Amino acid sequence: MKSNIKLLIIAMATLSMGVMTGCKRGDDFFISPNNPSKVTPALLLTAIEVSTYNSYEGMLVKNASVLVQQNAGVDGQMLPINNYLLAENEFDNQWGQNYQALFSCKQLQDQFGAANPYYSGIADVLAAMNWGIVSDLWGDIPFSEALQGQDNYTAKYDGQEQVFKGIIALLDDAITKLSMNASANELLPGADDITFGGDVTLWTKTAYALKARYLNRLSNKASYSPSDILASLQKGMQSSGDDFITKHGDAATERNQWYDFQQGRANYALASQPFVDSIKLRPTDKRLTAYFNTFDTTGQVIGSPIATPSSEASDWGPYLAGGNTTGVRLISFTEAKFIEAEVKARQGDAPGAAAALNAAIKESCSTVTNGAYDGADIAIYTAANVDLSRVIYEKWIAMFGSVEPYNDYRKTGFPKLVVNPNGRLPVIPTRFPTPQAERVSNPNAPVPTLTTPVWFAQN
Template sequence: MNTKTIIKSCVVLLVTALTTVSCSDYLDVNDNPNSPASSTPFQTLPVAQRDLTALNAREMTYLGNFISYNWATPSNWSANQDFSRYTINSSFYSNIFETSYATIFKNLTYVQNYTDKTGVVDYSAYKAIASVLKGFQYQYLVDLYGDVPYTEANLRSGNITPKYDDAQTIYKAVIADLTSAAELALDLPDNAESPGKQDIINKGDMTKWAKFANSVKLRMLVRLSNTNQDAYIKAQIALIDANGAGYITADVATQPGYSDNADKQNPFYGYFRKPSTNAEQDRGDYTVATDYVVNYLSGTNDPRLNRLYAGAKTGGAFKGAPQTTTLPGVGFTSNDLAKIGPGLIVPTTGMTAAQTIMSMPEILLLQAEAIARGYIAGGDAAAKTKYEQAITASFTRLGVPTAATAAVTYYSQALPNVAWPTTGNLSAKVQAIITQKWVALNGTSSIELWIEKTRTGFPAGLPQPAEGGGIRPVRLLYPGSENSRNSLNVPKQTAQTAFTSNPFWK
């Protein structure tokens, strides 16, 4: 039996889903004695994929839905007051930064740098996958924090106090890495080892990884639309066209074998429901719809309302609450308000469902905007087609009955930001696209909604929390742990930085 056969025959996924490799970096001063002394990409890749998925499905989606005013808190709970008051400080959602470096980047970098000492196994496919996922997460760190460690990061004990690199420089470096990753995925060495089932996202299908790389890259290029770099954006899209893979044609989703057991449920489902009994977690009880999102969906005759939200336990009404810490006690308790609905927390299969990390509605809306801006050929008719396809895809993935027909009925209404604008005004088209993204990504990749609101100003008229000071935050602050460990390199911030320091692409 040769080395490759031995590696393929190892049944390690369930074991490694509970471990990480013992690779210290600048957030890891000491080795973890509970981690194995060594690992291979075969063992390490699914751990990185699992951790990236959980962070994006839970904390980042929860944060995005509150900052974009989709979710609120009922009067019988005192949770989530930081959202209503916009208390953005060094401890607010600090695990987004910390988890990215301490586990996700640590393991992805290990995969990228790994060399098989026997010379038998070629891990190029693993390396391409790691590059795509690393780019996916670095994009969010730059969007949410600005300058972050990049060139000197993830060096383990080689540098535990890395410098912070310029945000725009990182963006372009990541875009270049995604280009290279797509090319490698499509042209692997003949002896490259296939990850197979150890790739818990695409099961070793490298064409799908090239499509995913192209899709993340398009997201980043559209993000640069306000930076007067149209020539660069078009040149990069030409490179996407050149590799021939195109963009994703189905949701990108993670499936390690989620089950209805403690710590093994689908991460979004498990954030709101308990294993075995499937009773509400406390978070499931204190997370409700805002009055604004319910009124908006009702006012546009949108059948996604009763998929995104569930009618109140008392009376079944679709009622929301404002984001405030001073709600009255009558009529605004968790039993009186609409909670997260069956299109997001699927009652019978949600605990075992694959967890989406990039959806078809998003990539179709990104293409619609890129076409409308002239980055992709096709003109207004092609942009309109992508826009309507995105709405249909949203109806389908949320389980709206007779989704295709219902979607046509919906977007055929002569309503602003529902029907495709007949005017040639670019701003009107972008407003419609981002407003539809605000609906379609509610509960899925919802951090995009906050970031897109910062970039475009849409949806227009989105309320502010009553105690929020009237200014929506535009970024997160570096965590206190980073200020302690890497104080000489962390950029200086004040309490107002989260509200005044716009991303470079704004």
């Protein structure tokens, strides 16, 4: 980390400027192609990675965690989320940040991609991640016309099905480029690649894991292909050593976003009672005290009720918010095993589903507790008691800090959550609102209700 700290500081400064000045797609984060002497693929790559970390650790995921009741919104900006009040102006910067990163992905491709397939392939993977999280949460989005020009604020909205096809195409393109010989590149990524240090084998595994994720999104659709998902998993992550983990430094601009939020806005979001109580059903599960700190007055992890939020609950613990430099898993072997379990449960392969589910639980327990607990005493599913509901329930517990549980809930209806009776909607919101700036500036922007399911969640 120390060797690329200067690049990280530059990237974070660039990112911060874009986030503070508004939501315009790319205006501030985008590094001008009219000044090529100031731009290198290394600088662009670092900036894109930092921005992607921010999106996958930032408010998008925290909001989703409240909606899926892993956390409870207790105060400040998180309390309205808890009550299903998602204000459109609260999402301007988050939407804009992803498009800013996508503009930089395009710039890297346009200026340096032809001569540097490794940089281009990595940019494909990062673009897929940014397109993915935006479409997951908003459904139809500007896609095919979105990056045609910085002043193109009338880009059409493409259907989520088309966006997902584009994501898969990006990942296939990445896999092809990353398989090329190193001699095909004029420049090779190294310390500027703060995720994997230029290891294209790990980027390839990430691309396959992401491909499995987005192919699995189609489980409600006729195009769903279990064999394609399993084939991608076989070439994807094979251990926790392959995981995509964010990297952070000690400076204020480099901090882990969960820790930084907790330090600056203590008690805004705390452990939820449904989540804590679910983990407590198995008292030996040590993930509970990795996810959350014990509450001072009781020595226990306490969850806040959803209907009556309470500040007398536990805050985030060492797994997500251990300190400035704590890394967060964005794509992981744990997730891959849960995807395998889901696919096999849908296929009716109960023994295979149970084996994959037990492996996923044990992998989660080991990584969450940093090896202190292997989960063998709770990973005891058999063909007789495994089904889709159990797979998604266990994934909900295991993937704290990820947007995936919210995606799974909307797609499957699991776990069975009790709607907040004091919420402003009769159901948990099934999408995020169209950001205000996008609605105002783009006449093509749709304004669906918060209860209109996104395409992948429609049966």
